[in-house]
Amino acid sequence: MDRSTNNMYFIITAQPKYHGYIHAGRICHIAESRYTLELSKESLTKLPVICMGSYTDTKLDVSDMDHVSAEEAGLLLALEDDSERLKWFRERETLRTALSLTTNTPVTVDEGKQKLRGIIRFIGRLSEPKYLDPLSGVFFGIELQGPDKGKGHTDGTFRSRTFFRCKKDCGIFAPFSRVRPVVPSSLTSSAHQPTLQAQTDKLSIGDRVTYFVDEKCSHGTVVDLNGNNEHQMVRISTDTDENGQAGDEVEVPLDCVFKGEVLPAETEKMDVDTPVVEPDANYGGLGVNSMVEVDFAAGKSYGTIRWIGYLPGRDEITAGVELEDNSGVSDGTFKGVRFFNCPPGRAIFLKLLTCHPDSRFQSESTNHREKTPKNEVPESETEHCTGRIETVAPISTEEVSQVLIGRMKGIQGHCNSCYMDAALFSLFSCSSVLDSILFKSTKPQDAPIQKTLLRDIVNPLRSKGFVEGRHIMKLRQQLEKHGYSHSFTTDEKDPEEFLIVIMHHILALEPLLKLSAGGKVQESYCYQIFLDQNHNLVLPTVQQLLEHSFHSAGLKLAEVPSCLILQMPRFGKKFKMFDKIIPSLELDITDLLSEGPQQCMMCGDLAHEECTDCFKDPIFSQTGFKLFCKKCSFQVHSNPQRQSHRPTILEIPEGFFEHGTPHVLARDKLELFAVLCIETSHYVSFIKYGPKSQDWIFFDSMADRQGERDGFNIPEVQACPEVGMYLEMSPAELANQVPRDMKGVAKRLFCDAYMYLYQSSSMCLYR
Numbered sequence: 001m002d003r004s005t006n007n008m009y010f011i012i013t014a015q016p017k018y019h020g021y022i023h024a025g026r027i028c029h030i031a032e033s034r035y036t037l038e039l040s041k042e043s044l045t046k047l048p049v050i051c052m053g054s055y056t057d058t059k060l061d062v063s064d065m066d067h068v069s070a071e072e073a074g075l076l077l078a079l080e081d082d083s084e085r086l087k088w089f090r091e092r093e094t095l096r097t098a099l100s101l102t103t104n105t106p107v108t109v110d111e112g113k114q115k116l117r118g119i120i121r122f123i124g125r126l127s128e129p130k131y132l133d134p135l136s137g138v139f140f141g142i143e144l145q146g147p148d149k150g151k152g153h154t155d156g157t158f159r160s161r162t163f164f165r166c167k168k169d170c171g172i173f174a175p176f177s178r179v180r181p182v183v184p185s186s187l188t189s190s191a192h193q194p195t196l197q198a199q200t201d202k203l204s205i206g207d208r209v210t211y212f213v214d215e216k217c218s219h220g221t222v223v224d225l226n227g228n229n230e231h232q233m234v235r236i237s238t239d240t241d242e243n244g245q246a247g248d249e250v251e252v253p254l255d256c257v258f259k260g261e262v263l264p265a266e267t268e269k270m271d272v273d274t275p276v277v278e279p280d281a282n283y284g285g286l287g288v289n290s291m292v293e294v295d296f297a298a299g300k301s302y303g304t305i306r307w308i309g310y311l312p313g314r315d316e317i318t319a320g321v322e323l324e325d326n327s328g329v330s331d332g333t334f335k336g337v338r339f340f341n342c343p344p345g346r347a348i349f350l351k352l353l354t355c356h357p358d359s360r361f362q363s364e365s366t367n368h369r370e371k372t373p374k375n376e377v378p379e380s381e382t383e384h385c386t387g388r389i390e391t392v393a394p395i396s397t398e399e400v401s402q403v404l405i406g407r408m409k410g411i412q413g414h415c416n417s418c419y420m421d422a423a424l425f426s427l428f429s430c431s432s433v434l435d436s437i438l439f440k441s442t443k444p445q446d447a448p449i450q451k452t453l454l455r456d457i458v459n460p461l462r463s464k465g466f467v468e469g470r471h472i473m474k475l476r477q478q479l480e481k482h483g484y485s486h487s488f489t490t491d492e493k494d495p496e497e498f499l500i501v502i503m504h505h506i507l508a509l510e511p512l513l514k515l516s517a518g519g520k521v522q523e524s525y526c527y528q529i530f531l532d533q534n535h536n537l538v539l540p541t542v543q544q545l546l547e548h549s550f551h552s553a554g555l556k557l558a559e560v561p562s563c564l565i566l567q568m569p570r571f572g573k574k575f576k577m578f579d580k581i582i583p584s585l586e587l588d589i590t591d592l593l594s595e596g597p598q599q600c601m602m603c604g605d606l607a608h609e610e611c612t613d614c615f616k617d618p619i620f621s622q623t624g625f626k627l628f629c630k631k632c633s634f635q636v637h638s639n640p641q642r643q644s645h646r647p648t649i650l651e652i653p654e655g656f657f658e659h660g661t662p663h664v665l666a667r668d669k670l671e672l673f674a675v676l677c678i679e680t681s682h683y684v685s686f687i688k689y690g691p692k693s694q695d696w697i698f699f700d701s702m703a704d705r706q707g708e709r710d711g712f713n714i715p716e717v718q719a720c721p722e723v724g725m726y727l728e729m730s731p732a733e734l735a736n737q738v739p740r741d742m743k744g745v746a747k748r749l750f751c752d753a754y755m756y757l758y759q760s761s762s763m764c765l766y767r
Contacts, residue, residue: 006496006528006567007134008035009073010049010065011089019058025082025089027052027073028065029134031530033515033522037553040518052077052133070135071099074125078137078175088177098176101140104226104233106253109142110178116151118142118172119233119251121164124491126173128681139173203234203257205295205354206327211236211250211257221329222257223249223350237329237348248335249311249349291358292321294350301327302358303348306340311349319352391439391454392462394432397690400697401719403465404429410715411461413701414469416492421472421701421715422683423495426674426757428458429699430689433563433673433759437507446506449478453502469713482506495676495683495755496526496567512565514558516594521558526565526755531577536616539735542584542672542756544623545569547592551615551625556594560668564758580750582734583727585688587670587758591625596668598650601625602632608652609633613645670758677752686723686749693724698745722746 007029016022028049030038038044047065048057068076068089075098079085088094101107101120108115122141129136143166144152154171156164164171203209207222211234224235232254286292290305307320311334320332322342332340332347340347395403404410410429411421427434438454456471473489479501480488487493503509503525511523529545531537532552537544546566550556564587569577591598598607601620607627614626614636628636628647637645675686684700696719703716722743726734739747 006032006526007070008032009068009070010047011068011073011076011086012051012060012064013066013086013089014064016058016060016064019060022051022058022060023082025084025086027068027077027085028058028060029073030057031528033524033528033553034530036522037517037555040520071138074135074138075099075176076137077135078139079177084177094177097181098179101176101179101181104251104253105181106145107140107142108180109140109172109174111151111172111174114151116142116144116148116172117146118144118148120179121156121166121171124163124487126158126161126163137175139175140179142172142174142179144170144172203254205350206301209234209236209257211252218250220250221327221348223348224354226251286319286352286355286357290355292319292355293358294321294323294348294355301325303346305355306332306342306347308352309339317352318349319355320347320349321355322346323348391435392459394428394430395462395465395689396430397695400430400689403462404697404717405719406465407704407714407716409465409717410699411457411467411472411701412469412715413713414473415490417469417472417476418683418701419493419495420476420498422676422685422699423498424457424472425461425699425701426676426685426687429461430687431673431757431759434503434509437503437509440507440509442507446482449475449482449502449506452478465717466715479506492681496565499565500525512563513561516556516558517554526567528567529569531569537578539580539582539731540578541582541623542566543587545581546587547623547625550592551612557589557592558594560589560593560760561670562760564670564760566756566758568753568755570754576751579739580734580737581753582731583672583675583749583753583756585672585727587672588624588667589670590667591627593668595651597652598627599667600629600632601627602636603629605629606652608650609647610650611637611645611647613647614642617642668760670760672756673759674757675749675753676755676757677748678754679748679752683754684748686720686745693728694721696720696723698748718745720744720746723749726750 008031009027009029012022012024012026012028015024028051030047030049034048038047045062046059047062048059049065050057066089072089072095075095076085076089079088101123103120103123105120106117107120108117119142120140121143122139124138124141125136126139127136141156141164142152143156143164144150149167149170152169152172154173155168156162156166156171158173163173203222203225205222205224208219209222210219218238220236220238222234223237226233226235233251234254234257235249235251236257238248238250286305286308288305288308291302292305293300293302301323303321303323305319306322309318310316311318320334320339322328322332322340323346326345328342328346328348330347331344332338332342334349339349411425413421438450438458442450452471452475456474457467460471461467476488479498482505503512509525511525513524513527515522515524515527527546527549529549530553531545531548535548535552537548540548545568549569568581590596598610599605600607601624606629608630609628611626611628611633614620617626620626627650633647637643637647672688674688677684677686682702684698687697687699689695689697697717698720699715699717701715702713704714705711706714723746726737726742726746729737734750737750739751742750
């Protein structure tokens with residue numbers, strides 16, 4: 001996904017003076033950290049913003065710009081012309097309406113001079129951001145309906161990439177300016193509409209309903225409810241179609257459905273695709289001939305799975321179930337195609353996830369104990385006895401090879417989940433620095449997310465070394481249900497976006513990072529490294545990048561962080577500022593602290609002055625702030641080349657006496673414990689799990705795959721001791737290493753680093 005959460009966005013509303021090449025309607029952005037710094041200045045008349053398509057900032061008058069959210073910027077960027085973009089920005093109601101649209105919403109789309117009817121099947125980007133831009137345009141993918149089928153220009157594919165599935169020429173990709181939500185005409189003038197709405201709010205799977213499609217009234221049984229409360233869709237298994245065939249299926253907006261049977265049935269014929277059948281498949285312990293139970297509105301129904309696979313127009317795995325009673329809708333056929341045989345009225349097709357093992361033939365306690373290792377207390381018992389779920393300690397250095405190394409180890413990836421897999425594995429596999437979020441008190445509505453994180457992800461990862469993909473999907477569904485993003489279960493995202501949602505919005509964790517700038521303290525969870533254009537770094541260490549970023553932004557640390565999450569300087573996922581970055585196994589943050597005693601860089605005595613002008617002086621090392629005692633400062637600045645420098649006086653902590661002070665002061669350091677890397681939009685992670693130079697492991701949640709569309713990903717954790725060999729090289733030796741010739745996976749650590757994770761072994765004990 002994008003890094004939009006790290007930026008503030010603006011649209012230029014008036015032609016900037018002295019910048020004729022920049023037109024009104026252009027979208028521009030500025031890093032949030034830099035924007036906050038600009039706000040701290042006495043008067044703010046201009047902002048140094050970066051226009052989309054550019055990589056240098058331009059100072060523009062604040063009065064010539066209006067702020068837009070990242071979501072609004074994405075919608076506006078789908079419009080190519082600046083003047084058109086400005087026009088639709090001023091149509092605020094249209095923009096607000098577009099922001100509220102979700103998948104499965106009935107809409108009309110302007111195509112030429114026609115208004116075509118359809119249903120939104122996709123909302124998102126069709127391509128990666130260009131060059132250095134942090135985001136790109138957001139489009140709506142619409143599947144045309146009824147008489148407008150065949151008037152489109154796609155089957156849901158754009159430039160060989162499939163975003164949704166529909167029949168040939170039945171899909172359209174359009175910007176928000178051409179899309180409008182509609183109210184079904186069959187209900188707009190109905191005097192009974194309020195009654196219909198009140199009743200459909202209570203729909204459940206298994207309810208008998210009457211529904212309206214293209215002015216026609218039909219009957220059927222509810223088999224699924226999709227979407228949110230505002231734009232809910234009802235999937236209905238129909239009684240018969242116009243040819244008298246049973247087992248058809250339609251998806252209808254909630255507003256078009258009435259609970260109960262009140263009118264004669266009449267349905268629209270639907271096209272039939274050849275299904276993909278999985279007769280021998282087994283998913284989560286369920287397969288063909290498994291005895292299952294399904295929760296319907298009237299109570300539980302029991303039956304046997306006769307078929308598993310993909311039905312036409314569905315992306316999820318479906319089960320064909322033969323029920324024991326006549327609460328079904330067909331005899332094993334769907335859209336006129338037979339999948340299995342059973343008596344009429346006994347068959348129903350449901351999401352496989354809605355089927356559960358038949359509880360009448362199971363002993364839950366017995367089955368649970370059989371799956372629990374001998375020395376492990378079942379979680380249900382632990383929770384019952386203590387009133388809370390106990391945590392499992394992080395995997396120790398000695399246990400890594402036994403618990404973690406191998407195929408089907410780590411976290412199993414599924415459907416663009418690599419950003420979440422890599423982040424969770426990095427934070428919790430071998431470190432406890434953020435374990436506090438697993439137990440801190442939280443709001444009742446957020447407790448299920450915390451419980452899923454601890455019970456279904458962290459504990460299994462640490463005790464068994466493996467987390468099934470379905471548990472990550474469960475977490476993603478919970479986040480999506482909370483409304484933080486409509487695409488958590490489908491789209492690519494960035495790790496920091498996920499981490500901020502979890503730490504800030506869900507679990508309300510105290511910000512990890514407190515920055516001091518101009519006497520004011522700013523709080524954050526991650527720090528994005530930015531460098532000014534005049535830096536002279538070629539093969540930097542993380543230590544150098546952090547120091548240069550703090551220097552250029554005028555920042556200091558207000559306190560030692562327990563966990564420091566650093567985002568490397570990149571522009572989007574593709575453009576890297578440096579070919580290689582050298583990991584710093586330790587970050588010395590002593591000179592970055594706003595308070596506390598500092599050492600003179602020359603003699604090691606207590607420092608009294610800091611010189612920002614000396615920071616980039618080539619005579620000094622590229623590492624470390626330039627701090628001096630009074631004597632050394634006088635000598636350094638006696639040089640004619642440095643007489644114009646203006647050192648600043650450091651604050652000495654009250655009660656700290658210079659006489660008797662040890663020659664070497666204690667230094668505050670953070671240790672590296674994980675690195676997230678990205679290549680071609682795929683995230684992986686490296687873990688530094690022990691004190692030895694070769695104590696490194698590499699994790700990829702989608703290292704391999706079994707099967708194709710209906711298969712599953714195979715995660716893998718492998719030892720990578722070769723990383724230690726490269727870290728022991730001199731910068732000159734490392735610079736000469738050709739990335740493609742580097743051993744093992746080392747190239748990915750040095751060349752593709754996206755995020756570094758550091759921890760304080762002392763501070764994490766108190767937070």
